[in-house]
Amino acid sequence: MQLIRKYNTAAPRYTSYPTVPYWDESTFNIDTWKQTLLQSFRVSNEKEGISIYIHLPYCEQLCTYCGCNKHITVNHAVEAPYIQSLLNEWELYVRLFKDRPRIREIHLGGGTPTFFSPESLHQLLSRLYLDADLLPDATLSFEGHPNNTTTAHMLTLYNLGFRRMSLGIQDFDIRVQDIINRIQPYETVERVTAAAREIGYTSINYDLVYGLPLQTIQSVRDTISKVMQLKPDRISFYSYAHVPWVKGVGQRRYSEEDLPKDEEKRALYELGKTMFAENGYTEIGMDHFALPHDSLFHSFREGSLHRNFMGYTDHHTSVMIGLGASSIGDSWYAYAQNEKRIAVWQQLVNNGEFPVVRGHILDREDLQLRRHIHQLMCGFSTSWNDETDKDNVIADCLERLGELEKDGLVDIQSGSVSVTERGRPFIRNICMAFDARLWKKLPQSQLFSSAI
Known part of the structure; x- marks a missing residue:
């Protein structure tokens, strides 16, 4: 416990180095970003392919624990123009590269990607594929909300090559679900998981969070026991990041008094880690656990595990293209982040301009x-x-x-x-x-x- 008190200081999660607050924007410009991107693309595209992260920022309701860049709306008329803007941005990169991109990895993140209809997602991806080649062992994954991920979503994406799905579970305790404004019954998660496996998805991930308001040892034990009944292939067990000074009103629905304290929070992690090990999961890097048959487990054992702004991935790629509002791209020699405001991002790409507004040259x-x-x-x-x-x-x-x-x-x-x-x-x-x-x-x- 002394170590926990000693080292429980503010620390980055290191999805990049330098971390975003320490980017030197004074040396960054869009032309240099393009140059470093082309430099890496020529090598990466031939040897390993490239990765694409697509940010789909819309959610129908606010989950108060969430630290993601999102826009809350129930107006699905936003789908078509956002999809078209994504395709316009992709076209900017296709023209820049000239050579046909070879895709190693695609990840649909959010927000809530399954906010978008199956038809919208099909339009986006099928059009993107026209300008690129999917590698035979490409890893395609998406994040889904159990409450709105339908069989049609899963079938559509499966037919487009997706084999990985990540479900945001967080916690099954109704008191915790209520205070974080994310009510999703166990039966819903069970139904979506079973449907995904029947369709043919080979890797299902559950996101769990420890340190949420009102969590206790018993409630986390109950949550993990329920998770073990469904046995996802991977588990991401994240520490709740309480940053109300950044995320504002959502994380101010509750106070620090509602959160497990240092030793209590660490005990929640140790409980989870023990229960995962007892059920055959291996700890992979930071916050991740996988069963022995999963590709994340194999890449960890083989020393090929990679980490970027999408988190841990099975394959190393030097080039990651970020599409969508707030997305971050990585050329290995530079980072570049898109405009966060959706309307401004759309205006830029629809006018044929790269929507990059900040970055860092390493x-x-x-x-x-x-x-x-x-x-x-x-x-x-x-x-x-x-x-x-x-x-x-x-x-x-x-x-x-x-x-x-x-x-x-x-x-x-x-x-x-x-x-x-x-x-x-x-x-x-x-x-x-x-x-x-x-x-x-x-x-x-x-x-x-x-x-x-």
Whole structure:
């Protein structure tokens, strides 16, 4: 418990390095973004293909725990113009690349992708496919809300090549569901899961969250027991990020007094981790668990696990195209984020302009540290030698790791750092030791959620 109190500080989740608050926008411009994208595309498209993240931001109601970029509406007339704008943006990239893109991965995120009708999703994807080639082992996945993911949605996407589905469960306790404004009975989840398996989906993921308001040891135990009855192939077990100063009114429906405290919250995670292990799941990276037959398990064991703005993925791709309002693209040498306001994003792409409004060009030190953080997040270890550490950027990192080593969280050898079993729950803190930009300019206010 002393370690929990000691290391429960604000820490990034490291879906990128540098993290978004530390992007240097003064050196970024759209022309440089395009140049780095073309540089990576020429190699990545031939060797590994590219990834595409499509942000579908609409939801019919606000879930008060949610930290995603979303727009709440029950007006489905927004679907057609948004789909057309996505296709207009995709066309900008197709024209830029000239060579036909080879797609390794597509992920439909939100918001709520299943807010969109099966017909709208078919229109989007079938049109996108006309300008690209799907690789034979492409991984196509979508996020679904159990309450509005229909058999028609699943059949449509299955026929378009999708084999992975992620359902936002969060918690089955009705008291917790009520306070986070996400009522979805167990029977609904059971029905959607059974239908997906009957159709032929090979990997079903459940998102669960610990640290939500009103959660207790018993309620989380009951939730996980119900999850085990349905046995999803993967489980994402996220720490609730309480950031009302960022997300505003939704997360102010309840107060800090309603949330499990540090030790209580950690106990919820340890309970989940134990129950998952007892039921055959292996811990994969941070927050993720998978059964032995799942591709995420195999990529972790083979050392090919990858992490980007979509989270953990089975395949490494250097290029990720972000389509849609607020989406982030990655050329490996640069990041670029789209305009967040839907109407402004639509106006830009419909006028034939790239809707990128901010970004970061990675310098040599960024690239070195990105590699180390990526390896820690994906494989719990990293290594270097004189050739890979020409600028001696590791020296300061090792100094910051000293206290973590004393606490038994890392094992430092000549030329390598490994995370111990005891240290895995503190992976965000460990990666912070490699975050040179954060240490050069420590935040004056809280930018990130707590690590525990």
